[in-house]
Amino acid sequence: MDTENRIAISPRPPVDDTLAARIGRELFGAEGPVRELGSSQDRNFRIDTAAGPRVLKVANRSWGRDTLEAQHAAMRHLTRKDPGLKAPVPFADAAGVEIREYPVGDDRLLVRLLSYVEGRPLTGVGYLAPEVIADLGEVSGRTCAALADFDHPGLERVVQWDLRHAEEVIARLHPDIRSADRRDTVLAAAAAAERALAPLKPLLPMQAIHGDITDDNVVGPRDQAGRIRPDGIIDLGDLTRTWRIGELAITCSSVLHHRPEAPLAILHAVRAFDRHVPLTDAEIAAFWPLMVLRGGALVVSGEHQAKLDPDNPSVLEPIENEWRLFEVAASVPFAVADAALRAALGREPTPEQQAMRAVLAGCTPLFPGITHFDAVDLSSTSEALHAGQWLQPQSDARILAKAAVRSGAAATRYGEFRFTRTPALSAEAPQTCALGIDFRVPAESDAVAPLDCRVVAADAAGLTLDSAAGRIRVDGLQHDLAVGTPLARGQHLGRSDGRGLRVQVCLSDALAAPRFSDGVHAPAWQRLCPDPSPLLGCALAAPDADADGLLARRKGTFADVQVHYYHQPMRMERGWKQYLVDSDARSYLDMVNNVAAIGHGHPRLAEAVHRQLLTLNTNSRFHYAAIAELSERLVELAPPGLDTVLLVNSGSEAVDLALRMAQTVTGRMDVMAVREAYHGWTLLSDAVTTSVADNPNALATRPDWVHLASAPNAYRGRFRGAEAASGYASEFRALVDDLAARGRPPAAFIAEPVFGNAGGVLLPDGYLAAAYAAVRAHGGLCIADEVQVGYGRLGHRWWAHEGQGVVPDMITIAKAMGNGYPLGAVITTRAIAEAFKKQGSLFSSAGGSPASCVAGLAVLDAIRDEGLQANAARVGDFLLARFAELKARFPLIGAVHGMGLYQGVELVRDRDSLEPASAECFAICERLRELGVVVQPTGERNNVLKIKPPMCLTQDDAEFFVAQLERVLEEGW
Template structure:
């Protein structure tokens, strides 16, 4: 221990060093360290530094630490790492005589608390650490230094060097555990590790070297003193050994860390598979090192800091199922959890036509009754109170009522009613409840046949543990040599006793029989059938239920066995998963370009009704952005129309069908002559793409005029005419065949409210674009515009804008299109179509979104002359457009709009909403403008009504608070992302309106405060 006088002398010497060599004076605070002396230096102006006094030793080691920071300062200046500061002479190191001769280095200070003491430490901490280490190691790929090639005891890639230290471990259990890990390392891990990438790594992201900020994100990484050139995957293993300390699920933590690293710096499958063993190896090496060092230096308490944690966590990991842990880590990194499982599934699918029936071979396509065996299911509830005989009679009665051959229990059901509530995967306490097989209920003694040839691999009898009766696993092999098993549970002991391990079983051979209820835990007689790609070392004790939160892994371990049976009735269910998993899988399987609403706190929506969405917990959310479900979510009239037609026929439009003709008549009747020809497609994007083809066919021209910041669809042809896309992030700029007209914005544009000629003035820019084309010897084919500009910020058009713009385009031989994809079908309240507000008749009208109330359909309406020009010999056909189901849905939507007076309703409630919002503007100066028609509205927020500075960040706050506090779903719009857009389903009521206004008033008040 250092005495008071000695400490004072130490601090004084450090102060002299700092002042003489660096010109710095400040408060000195000693920090922990194993070999080096570390100090925090804080100057009077609040600046902080880290002073390291290196003990005498390997000069190459210290030179390496200096060199690596110089390298990273250039290669990765963005990473939160300490940066070396030169002394007055420009040197990176300085000689010092403090507790003996030492070498001093002054480094920048990194903010945050060390991992072990951080107030917030969670999954985000693990993920940000993984990303940091991945980025760090990518930056170190090209770094080399003689000091990094050392033979270093803390390099777990050389764990075999520690066998001689086993004799220093006093505890027999601990010694045996470490010896087993080192044996596995030598025989199984190291041979595979030798093929993995090598490089210089940090090698010590421990809980005292990693810093976290107040939100739990990694804010810094300290101390490069353990750097070594070794296998890259060691970096993740070392960090994982510390990150998992105290977590509820250590394997999940390793997987999350590895996945985050992998996302930045991809690792191989072998690296992912070795991680679990390498984390255990890190603990084994730590125990060996501590045993030796404590023997040599029993007074060094620093060495004891983490040993209690190490032994506790090592024992936790050893209680994990190792094959399952490896599968989970593989899955986290995006690899198949069980590498050969996909090949087994494909083999089953390819050969299913030749499988024998597992029970009752004479039935080619048996009729089965699905039993709901979930905790809340009617079947489970019914027999929960019955004895075995009563349950059997109940099932038999249900089978007879249904006219079925037998009953089945489904794969993927939550079997929370399963006997044995303590089923766990390991120390995490994760309950196994999701059914991994299919249950077939039939009388006791029913013969069980092998669907394909195999041999008896395992036999196990659960009589002692759970009374479930014998289980048999038959082993099979695919054409590619992959081994898998079929599992048969709840069998008769009498039949199983005749089997022997290794016994060949032929296809269709009856090798066992259903057990009685008495020998199967008093369950009604049934067979549990399961496909197994990896028995996880459990052999005949293989689990029949898996963990919901790990379902994607258990699916690989035991894939859906429906393929073996080929029932006409579904024999499996989709297992519901949490939001984090769904986001992960969307990014992995669907692509990150598909955005997620409210990505910071996404919603999992499972139902809808009227103007409300319903999440998985039953919470109702007021939907104010979904104009797709125009007549209300899940409108029963629309649903019934779809169901009824689906049950009769759905085919393409090449065949004659009354519904298609009737729908085209009804739709065309909503437009004035000469708009009377309909084309049916599947989306607004398809409709607008077809409109371009129609215009080009009719005019012979190719150029398009569009309005600035417009969006008309996601097809390539529509991205070209959507400045919102091509002029934004990731866009390629305006293509040569497109001209962009000025956006007619009456609030912040050149011509504003009160200017009675604003429409004509803005239309002048359309004329200029047409003239610019003419100057190049070209003419427009089509002018694109919405009746209210959606992505432009819910902008209502100035009076006469479209009338003037249309005139300019038509004078040059072009056509005019009204895009009603967002605003059509009575949403504007006073008219069926938004372009009618301008008193114009377009040449082409496109519709989508609300046309099918969520069903994928869209339409183009145009004139006979334009349609005739398109019939130029090239056949037009759309496989799904205009199919009978879509036609019936479209008719039902029109009926609901008419019969529920929704157009009038939109006007009344829309006026109420805008009047209320304008009243709020009198109290909240941040509301700059309120605009719209019916239930298509925009509320623009500004920081200053004079300068019109956009309040985009403030709108983000409003949207988040309206969601968090009031369960109201909103979104932003406009070039500056400062317009609150309102476009709810049309049934949005007066009460809904008042609720929104009250919540907005409260939220804006909170924003002001």
């Protein structure tokens, strides 16, 4: 067969549903409804027979019988070798024949009947989660491993998708590309890939491969979050004997158009594949050039097939995705991809790279007369970057210059994720990892050549030197050297003028190395741009943050019952206002930390506590001004009649104390609470905590003195809509009256005035008024748990209970009260406090300490002076309006709850049944984390996005959050 015929593609067979039904019936006795399945070259039809679904495959006339026999043999081989891997199997006709001929026009086409592999393909899916990409690699690796010992005469064929022939396919079909620029780009990329592959080809292992394990040709079930999880393969039409690494390259290339912004997301698949088929060094080096060739072959073949078969949607629809795939593959330098794979798989650098690093380690320092540099800390924990200094332009240069003045010579640290480069809001990981070192030395300091080298670039900015240690770039050096100048080790290079200098090394002369990298690409770039500390004569590398190692240490000594957010949590070491920053110096918008009401790292709070700790910190049994001042401020904010304050350590302790006071004052034990509520973890606060999300046994382990009313949730509770107010009120009155009739009138009723644990659900109008009246009618007390929902967070009111038109007997507060400092309180009446006093005195170690009190005062001052309550109202209203817009577009959003900066976006799978979308909620939170937002599920069913950020959240921040949530709802999770 000549070259042109070997790679030419024939149009699909002219077979429609009616003819397919006749073929299936006549040849295989397969009868039932027929539906065509997509294919670029064959015709595939699903026939729903009485025995189950089957696939009728009418082969393209270019396929030979031996090829199809090889596919059938491979199917049976896969089933034997890996029974857990789902794959099609062939059926025979009544005479035991699996491959039949059928006349269509002038052709006699080969026809087969296969089993239908249940599951959904990834075709049409937008975003692919890391778990899904890993599944693709798992399926590809298992298939490749199972086929390792498979052989058949039908494998020895030339197929256009065999990457050994990709350059030939591109050369033959590229004229069909309509755009001249695109034609040139594909040809240039293919030529570069072939040059990289040339020395590797003899080293690449050969075997039978499936050849098309892609998003279109894998299937799987949906998981609980609605994501398709590949666990089976279909369509062995590209089965051939070729390079083993081609299997992985073809699989990974199909991921690129799903994640064009993150090409290295394919590493999830690579790691999974490598567990089944360990890659050789040659395969690792060949992998990305083959990705480029696969992309090139796809686009030229797609354009050619569209010309042959212009009415085939299976050809026309994927073309732009294929172009996106090719463009992403071609954008990654081969050396970077190679280094990324080696790092991800735990392989050593190449021998050449190791040799160059050894040369670098033995070089002469650029400035032999300077033996010490003061290392400057620009990480996310740097003390020089408190109070928002990280957002100031040129902050790193100022800090470096200041250090140099102090010590004579100063330098930044290689490999440090610089906080000074961190944008506050970013959906993409910023480039913060330093691949070089900035430094300052005294003016007139002489620099020398660190080793034998040659000048390859010289300009006013500095010099580039070619050496056995790679390319060395020195910026800021004053010199008079010309390009081409050879230099011996120790020869004069230039002089410092006292301003900033920079040095960087790159082991590849073909790369334009960036100055900084993001966290994903950093392992690759750090292999290509090694630590240049030897050029300065001292160690200037930043310590490894090692978030995974730290997590292992945490798990080794810290009880698992104290859970952490996220499956693989980032190492969070900095907070500023409404932002959290991890050890990679990536900023996340914090939409969940209602504890930090006035924002993280607030200077006013820090300074107040710092001063007090330097002065005095003892306990409330001593007499000092701060405790009186804080108590007075709290009483001023409380409703009339609540004039007495008790200070404690936390919200749990505040609730515990309020319940104890009620039981003591009334002389009763029984307490009324509501279902699905969280109040704390101490003995009494846990007794009234009924949320099974926090404790699966919460309802079964309640003491008999706790009596529960229905959760007053008008959206999904027992009473809904217009009947909610009267329904819940009537039920509550009946419960209290029944308790009283049985001689057990309640000592107290405790509830959040806004249902915080459910995601900020507003209570039905009048509910608390009716409940309070019922309890008070029998001599009980009413406790408003404002630990989460009070303190100005609702914006339109300071206390949540104001929205219900009631005045409680006790208010419990904490969280926002100390902005993370241990502080809580009960505000009540003098009469209740005096009655409680009769049982003895009260003492709390940190509650009411001088430091706690000044923290509380600083928080109140910040809320007042910075207008944070008004901001909560304004930004909260904006969020509610934007969430309403999303709800109108996305059925997954069942309801939007709350007010101010305590809101909840409730996710449901069906708006009628209200089936909670719990798994989707967790998955969406994970996806939002990738996009720079920290948010978490809440509610009894973990299906509500809890929106309770610091009260300094701006409208720009809110718009960023909504934009990222909208993106996730559109693209998937």
